[in-house]
Amino acid sequence: MWLDCTSGLEAAYDKLTALEVNPPQVPNLPEPPKTEPKSKLKTKRKAKADVEPTIDIPLAKGTRTVPISRVKLTGGETDAAAYQQALTLAGRLIDGGL
Numbered sequence: 001m002w003l004d005c006t007s008g009l010e011a012a013y014d015k016l017t018a019l020e021v022n023p024p025q026v027p028n029l030p031e032p033p034k035t036e037p038k039s040k041l042k043t044k045r046k047a048k049a050d051v052e053p054t055i056d057i058p059l060a061k062g063t064r065t066v067p068i069s070r071v072k073l074t075g076g077e078t079d080a081a082a083y084q085q086a087l088t089l090a091g092r093l094i095d096g097g098l
Helices: 002-021 037-052 080-095
Strands: 054-059 060-069
Touching: 037 060
Parallel strands: none
Antiparallel strands: 054 060
16 A cells, blocks of 8 residues: 555656646637726616616605616515505615615
8 A cells, every 4th residue: 555655656746747847838818808998888877777667766855766677566466555655665765774
């Protein structure tokens, strides 16, 4: 057993030494794509927001317009009263800083 470990370590050392003397050639990797300037990103976001319908959430001082996808009802209630209650609750959460 001891001889097997020693001969294995010697063989690994010889291969590592040969690799250090003649390292493999690694091809140059392609450059990563350049990111768009932030001004273009804002324009795209604005265009996306214009396409999506928005809804006004009543706040203590005025209203806040948010995309309708941000307000989702779960639990099976989809009537107008539940939706209005969700908007009121969202306004209170925003007023509270959440």
